Amino acid sequence: MEIIRANNYDELSAKACELVLQQVQTARNSVVGLATGSTPEGLYQKLIEAYQNGQVSFKDLTTFNLDEYAGLRGDDPNSYRYYMNDKLFNHIDLPQNQAFLPNGNAADLAKECRDYDKQIRDAGYIDLQILGLGLNGHIGFNEPGTPFDSRTHVVELDDTTREANARFFPSKDDVPHQALTMGIGTIMESSQIVLLASGEKKADAVSKLVHGELTEAIPSSILQKHQHVTIIGDEEALSRI
Numbered sequence: 001m002e003i004i005r006a007n008n009y010d011e012l013s014a015k016a017c018e019l020v021l022q023q024v025q026t027a028r029n030s031v032v033g034l035a036t037g038s039t040p041e042g043l044y045q046k047l048i049e050a051y052q053n054g055q056v057s058f059k060d061l062t063t064f065n066l067d068e069y070a071g072l073r074g075d076d077p078n079s080y081r082y083y084m085n086d087k088l089f090n091h092i093d094l095p096q097n098q099a100f101l102p103n104g105n106a107a108d109l110a111k112e113c114r115d116y117d118k119q120i121r122d123a124g125y126i127d128l129q130i131l132g133l134g135l136n137g138h139i140g141f142n143e144p145g146t147p148f149d150s151r152t153h154v155v156e157l158d159d160t161t162r163e164a165n166a167r168f169f170p171s172k173d174d175v176p177h178q179a180l181t182m183g184i185g186t187i188m189e190s191s192q193i194v195l196l197a198s199g200e201k202k203a204d205a206v207s208k209l210v211h212g213e214l215t216e217a218i219p220s221s222i223l224q225k226h227q228h229v230t231i232i233g234d235e236e237a238l239s240r241i
């Protein structure tokens, strides 16, 4: 596990951008896994800038997002599809049909999850997966207790996760109770994983991820077993390791 210490959020975003560009410039038809939440927003801003400066084209890239809320349409401003369109996809030359997210509004969610895993497989698996980190150690929406070998599946969100994400919604009651997420097994099949963590509130989760016991109670602890993980954190997030 490599740990990169950034002095601040801007530097963290720049370092993450460097790794993504390296991947895409080495193989234009790369498959990159993307995350939502506030942490990767700076990365997406930097990717847009790199595209606008003519440094990179995303025409041959395929992306798979980690997760999506259940029951929200893609044009709902709280859906992750909307977030991705708004923060990244609408501003770069990535073809829409190469940008995958689970469909949270599918009639048969279990089938949607199976299909999503198959789409990832058919694309040749993920070359580089970006991850954020939940306060309870979740990755994607894999809450504590999720089996390490899980595939893309429907989850009941922890109350603490709904609380943490309530800031994006009018109120906590509006936060869906379910979501679709790539499984931990699915995530672990990525060739490279880059986890981003910013701020003091993530320090405890980062410390458990790096030094804690390998346990399904801390989903991110599985990353200790991956052969190519980079954690990029700012000083506050890395203050306890």
Ligand SMILES: N[C@@H]1[C@@H](O)[C@H](O)[C@@H](COP(=O)(O)O)O[C@@H]1O
Residues within 6 Å of the ligand: 035, 036, 037, 038, 039, 040, 066, 067, 131, 132, 133, 134, 135, 139, 140, 141, 161, 165
């Ligand atoms: N499903 C997402 C996760 O993928 C993300 O890592 C986490 C942390 O979000 P933030 O970066 O806003 O702290 O939030 C949500 O729960």
